[in-house]
Each structure stands twice: as C-alpha cells, then as structure tokens.
Amino acid sequence: MTFYPLEFTGVKLYQPKDQPFGFFGWQGIIPSKAGKMASIMTDLMLEKLVTTEEVFARLDPVRMGQVIEPAMRAAAVRIYTKVGVEYFPFLYYSSTDDVREFAREEILRRGKALLVDVISEFRERVKDCFDIKHMIVTNSIKNKLLVVNMFQTVGAKEFVFIERSGAYFGFLFGVVQAVVFYFADIWWLLPLFGFFVGYATNWVALKVIFEPIEPISLGPLGTLQGLFLKRQPEVSLEFAKLSATSFLNAESMWEEILYGAYSDRFWALFDAKFDAFFDKEIVGGGYRKTVMACAFGGKGVLELKAATSKALADELYSSLCYGNEHLDAALGLEETMAERLAALPPKDFEGVLHPVFQEDEIKLIAVGGLLGMGVGFLQTLMYI
Template sequence: MITDLNLILADVQANWALYLSMPFVAAAIGYGTKVVAIKMMFKPLQFVGWRPFFGWQGIVPGKAATMASIACDLMMERLLKPEDVFNKLDPHRVAEEIREPLIRSVEDITREVAAEYQPGLWEAAPESVKRLIIKRIQNEAPHMVEQIMEDIKNNITRVFDLKDLVINALVRDKELLNRVFLEAGHVEFKFIRNSGIYFGFAIGLIQAVVWAFTHNIWVIPLFGLFTGWFTDWLALKMIFNPKKPVRYLGLFEWQGLFLKRRKQVAARYGELVASEIVTPAAVIEAILKGPMSDRLFGLVQKQVQRTLDEQSGVAKPLVVFAVGSTKYQEMKRSVSEKVMQYLPETLSHMEAYAEEAMDLKNLMVEKMQELTEEEFEGLLRPAFQQDEWILITVGAILGFLVGEMQVHVMIHFAVPVV
C-alpha cells in the first residue's frame, strides 16, 4: 500500500484521465450488466445453443408453464373467478345479439339433417311444409339459446376451465407472457437499467481512491465484480422493498417502486388481461373446445332434444314412424353435433356485447386495488425469483471481465511517477 500522500497526489495528477475514467467505466459496467440481465430474463424465446449446458433461453419463456401457473393462481384466487366472466351476461340479450346468424344456422342445420335422415320424404315435402318446420324451430331457437346460457351460468365450473385458458394462452404465446411482465413492470425495468449508472458511478469513485492507495492489480476487476453483483442486488431490493413508505435518515422517503405504482400497474395489468388473455373470443373458444367441452355438449344436447321433441308436437309419432325410433334418436344427436359446429361462428356475433357486459378491465383493476402488498408483489416478483441468482452472477462475471480489461489498460497507459 502506498502511504506517501505526495506520491499519491503526483500519481493522480499524472494519470488524471485514467482516474477520471474509473467512475464512468464503473457506471457503464453497472448499466451494461443490467441491460444484459434484463435481456436474459426474456430472450430468446426458444433455447439457442446445445443442450443441456451450452446455450440459453430467456428465464421467463423457459419457465413459461411455471410462470403462467403462478400468474394464474393469483388471478383466480383474488382477481378473477369463472363466475365473474359470466354473471354479467344476460341470456336474453345474448339471444338477441345472435338472433340473425342463429336463424340462418337453424335453417342450414334443419335442411342438412332432414336430407341426411329422410332424403326422400324431405325432398317430396312441399316447400311450404319445409318452411313451416324451419320457421317453428327458428322461433324456438333464441329461447333454446337462453336456456343453454342459463345452464352454462349454473354449471360454469363444470364447462369452463379459466386456469386452462390462461395457462394455455401464455404458454402458447411466450411473447405475450413476456409482455405481461414487461408492461406491468416497465418502469421498474427502466429503474434497474438506470440505477446501474448511478450506483456504478458511486462505486467507481471508491474504486479510484482504493487504486490510488494500493495500485493492486486485483482492485479493479474485484470492484467490477462487486459493481455487477451489488447493483443488480440493490436494484431488485429497491423495487420490492420496503413494502410501505419508510423515511431514511430523516432526509428522504422510499417505498418499493412496484408497490408505489399500484394504481398505474393495476390499470395496465387489467387492460392487458382483458384485451389479450381473457377475451370474449378466447372464453367462447375455451368453452366450446376446451377440456370441458364434452360437458357443454351434454347441456346443448339436452336443450336441443327438448326443443325438437316440443316442436315435433303431435307429429312426433309420425316422424318416429317415418325414420324409425333409433334413427330419430340419432337424428337428435346429429342436430346437437351440428349446433356445436355452428356455435363458434354464431357466438362470435356477441363478442362486442360480451366485452361491454363483462367489463373485465375495470373488474380486474377494482380487485387489484384490494390486494395486500405481498399479493400485489406476486404479480411481478416471479419474473425475478426464478433463477435470479443466475442474473446476478452473470452481472458479477461481466463486471469482473470488464475490470480485468480495464486494469490492463491502466497498466499500459499509466504514466509512472518517481
């Protein structure tokens, strides 16, 4: 260690440019390691390299199923339940919204089934009789839809798997999963990047002083390592802690940045979920084609068969006689299957009404305001908790390598003082 103050001052004066560069290089290390860390969290979407050890996939997309499950658990426990999606839908209004496409579908289905099961009888029937049959079923169809909607609302947990919808959407579209975290925490990620500059600069000033006193070749790379590690660690701490405002040294107050922005985060998160994940179109598809769609088919079949039996009326014995009892039951099942085939296109006409009625964005925002600090932290924290030690380690290693290059520059360009 150098103890001669005059010698130290002479060295600083002779190599002032190198000393001046230290805090700026440290700031660049702090910033650069943060940029790399954030990139590594979200990119690339797919694994690049040679498995299992040589390569990388973004932490969030790499653990898409786990991330999506965590987000969904919180969503379903406190923010959104299957009942919330449907309780605001009026079955009568739904029937009105899809009346026109429904009427067209009923005519197509009736003609297809009649031609399939009794082609000769149907073709021989007068057009007026065909129209009468179709008209009767068309008139009853909206009421049937109302009954189906009531059945769905009363059996919502049996026919609609919200968790499956959310997880599939986020696992299938990893870019969307990234956006959930990036857009909810865009201010926090910006803070992480910029904090590297300020913290790194401060550490660089200390580094310059230590170098002046020691000229130890390990000082700069070790400070680089410390800068990469400490600035990552501190930035993460400042995002989520403290959970409530705390005044430090009587000079300034600080609250975890993410928790401080609850209102803005709630608004963006609610908008993103309502517009990108739990949309009317996605809900309809999940009900019609999801893992519980067979149960929906049972509800539809029950209502369709009831409607057909009622509309057959006094003619039912004749119909059964014409096509046979077994054929008549097959025909009713066929009608139910065709109704299910037509439903996606038919129900798409109610999406605008469903979006307005569900009002999921405002519902999500309202529920998010009720979250505790710990629960609210859970919206973004999983993105950091999963293997965050890797990110901090990478930051430390990059800082060390830059410091190692920096010390070689210092040795090469330093002017010796005698």
C-alpha cells in the same frame, strides 16, 4: 436476456424445465417461465381479485341470445339445408320459399331457446365446465410474446430505472474499485470487483423497486416506497387492460369452454340439454311420435337426432363468438380488476404481482454479477 429470445436458442441438447439456461443456449427468463408465471398469477388473481362464478354471474343468457341472433339466423339456414337434404330431400326440394322460410324461423326460434337454456345451465356450473387457469397458462405458453409485452408494459418505468441505475451504481462502485486497484495492483481484483459491481447493482435496483412495501414518510422530503408500489393506480390500469385483452377475452374463453380442459363436461351438458329438447320439440308425443317412428324407424330417429346435434355443435363456436364484444363488456373484467387492484393494501398488491417473477430475481442478480466479472477479465487483458 430477461425477455429474449422467446424460444431456446443454441444447441438444445438439454434444457431444465422452466429454466432459461441449457446446454450451450439461452431462452429469455420470462418466456422460459411463461406457463409457470401464468399459473401463479392466475391463482393469486382468483384468490384476491375476482372469482370465475362472480364473473359469469354477470352473463345474461337471454340478452346473449338476442345479441347473437344474426349469427344464429345464418346458422339456421345451414342447419336446415344440411339436415333437410339428408333426411327430408323430397320435402326440402318440393317446398315453397315460404315453407322453407317458416322452417328456418322455427329452427332459429327453437335453437335460440336451446342455447339460452345451455348458457343458463353452464353459468350455474361454470367451475365444472370452465378451467380458467388452463386457459391462461395455455395461452401464455402459446403466445410468449404477449407475456413479454405485458411485463415490458407494466414494468416499463422500472426497467428504465434498472438500466439507469446500472450506470449510477456502477460508477459509484467503479470509483471504489479504481481506488482499491490503485493501491493493490493485483490482476484478479478487476474480475472480483466486476462480479461484485454487477451483482450489487442489480440487487440494489430490485430492492429499490419493491421495497419498502408500506410508504414511509420522510417529512418534507416526501414518501419512501418501492417504485413499483408507488405506481399502484397506474399499474393496476395497465395490468387489468392487458390481462383482459390478451388472456381473459371472450374468444379465448369460448375456445377453452368448447375445446379446452373441461370441454367434455360442457358437451355432456349440451348433449343432455339437446336430448331433452329433441325429444320434446322434434319428436314430441302422441301422433307426432308415431309419425316420426313410422317415417324413420327407431334407428332413423336416433340418426336424425345425432345429425341435428352435430350440425348445431358445429355452428356453436362461430355463433357464440359473434357476441364476443358484448360478452367482454358484460363481464367487465378490465374494470373490475383495475378497481380491485388499485384498492388493495400495498402488501396485498405486492403479493399479486411480485411473486410472479420473484423466484427468478436471483438469476437476474447472478447474471449481472457474471457479466460484470466478464468485463473485469476484459479490463485485466487490456491492462496487461
């Protein structure tokens, strides 16, 4: 019930926002709050682990241009063909192979210079052009299974403890229940104790996982600390790896930058850079400007500019994604997050992960109580 079903199952006449329950139906607690949990996690991550500016400061635009050159070379062929056929058909079809190769190389050289300039400007204005929170929240809502897998992996040992503690604590509480019921044969005691056992079992299990926050020495008996917090180095590695591969990867970043919440700002930056590039490199000054004006007219030059800009923009995403492996390595998010999570004081470490699902602990506890009550009613029916 914590993880599944991923989507609301039942008669969906009404389901409160970010809540697992509805009118005759249920959605896993974590899937129902995937977006909200992602939002909280992102805020805490940016506050305590790493900033967007710091991450993208590691991006070397020149090196990025070198890495994606093979993709840009293929894009240059397509751009040359598309623009050439539409605006220079005579020159395009009458040109020799050497001339075409020279034209494509020029497009590649100048296009790469433009892209390096765009990436450099983007890096300086990353907070204006890239909404990392929107990216993570959107991906979490679209891919609830990734969120579920993340929690199941990071908290695998704690969930095993919850399962086993249900048997241990349930047995101890059950002994007390049996003794009381032996001396007070009242039917409603079984459902009442069932609720108490289910509620107390989950409550104790969750307390043991997260408390105490700071380690308490027990001398020869060892150290007392929340089970989850004891595994801080291990959890840090798992959390960082899953975050980097599932939500903070290069492909997701480029998709958010080019098509996400602030994409209009990125394309405004791109257009400004392209306009300056076109006026200088394509139109130029002096006789070149005169020739262009005579050949195309003022309107024609603007149409050529628009067509070239669109052709470049259409190729941008696939070209940038060619360097995804390089970008992931260059940004080093997994290593940075793992190192800084592991180095956090226990209180801060608990504050990064626990609040993500803290508000739903009462639901987990209450569900345990209700299920225990249901078992108590079944016991009553069997006894009768």
